[in-house]
Amino acid sequence: MVNIGEFARLGGVSTRMLRHYDAIGLLEPADVDPSSGRRSYDVAQLPVLNRLIALKGLGFSLDEVGVLLGEGVEPAQLQGMLRLRQAEFERRMRHDRHALDRVTARLRLIKQETQVTAQIETKQVDALTLAALSATAADASRLSTGAVVYSLFGQVIERMEAVTADRTTPVAHYVSSAGDAEVQVTAGYAVPADSVPGLATYSLPAAEVASTIHQGPMSGIATAYQTLARWAEANGHHQILEAPRWREHYLEADGEDESHWIVELQLEVGELG
Template sequence: MVNIGEFARLGGVSTRMLRHYDAIGVLKPAHVDPSSGRRSYDVTQLATLNRLVALKGLGFSLDEIGRLLGEGVDPAEMKGMLRLRQAEFERRVRHDRHILDRVTARLRLIEQETRMNTTIETKQADAVTIASLSATAIDASPQSTGHVLRDLFDQVIERMEAVHADRTTPVAWFISADGRASVEVIAGYALPGDSVPGLQARSLPVVEVASTIHQGPMSGIATAYQELARWAEANGHHKLLESPRWRQHFLEADGDDETHWIVELQLELT
């Protein structure tokens, strides 16, 4: 048996919380001294405390936790609950990040309204893993890559819908090989918590990029490519244009009407 202070230390909680858990009946001490009221705990009660803290972290109310603990939660069940909640948190993070990127893009478009030229921004692009498919386009022309990209996205969406996978932030990645006209085209969505059957988990690394925002139909995105190419030439990055790596992040791309689409185009600098 250990006193409440030592039990709190072992369990990584405060004595105030242990008193609260006692008061509401979810974790009562093994013994209470009738004269002093001092609480003592058995070390084996740490297993219950660990489950309590984990369930609280999962968002369960203390009433719900009391019922679950009363029914008994074995380690396998606890692991399953944690994985489900982890997947939910990851989904929320992806959605929140996508919303933040959309707002940031809108702000850049507003700033652009007062300037004569397209705004080019350099920044560090975060690493992202996408559930994807890839194919080779015969060259880098919009006619070649556009057809391949649309076909890939159709297949990716079909496979994700088949397993009810969450889709957030469509991403296209174009990789040119040295000395070749062909381009590898990768299309996918930010990967959910688990892999998606039939799709490849492809990791885009952290990298410095030059980026601009394109708004409107994809048929007009060549203007954004040209602006970034001119920027690269003017800023000593002309070598990158020999075998460039481009990323397209589709921030707003709902439906077939592309009038209001917003795409962030990025040229990898490293």
């Protein structure tokens, strides 16, 4: 038996919350001293407290938690509930991250309106896992890579829709080899670690990148590529242009009318870690 303060420490909650759970009948102490009113708990009650906290974290009301605890929640069942909740949080985070990137891109475009040249930003980007497909383009021209990336996205979307997989943050990754005209093209959507049936799991490492924002039809994105290439040359990064690794993050790319599309083009300067 331990006192309420020690039980609160072991369970990672406050004594106030334990008193509240006692008052509403969710978790009563193992013993209450009749003269002092001091509560004591059995260490064996910790699994009940852990389930209570986990169920609250899943969004259940305390009344619903009481019913579930009364029915008895098996560890495997609780783990399944928590995994579903975790997946939902990850989905929200991906969508929020994408929304934030869109707002940031708009702010950069507004700032760019008063500048003669496009704004280049260097930053660190987190690692990203894609559900994706890859193929080889004959060369680095937009005519060649554009056809490949459109085809890949079409296949990825079809396969993700078939299994009702959540789609957000579309990304295309282009990898060239020194002295080789061919370009490896990968296209997909950010996903959690779990794979999507029919698609490969493709990992983009955390990296330092130089980026600029392109607005409008993809046929005109060559200007953004040239801007970043000139930046690399001017800032002592000419070696990365020998075998460049490019990322296109499609922030607003809905519909066939590309006049309103917004794409963040990133040139990988170096991997982090």
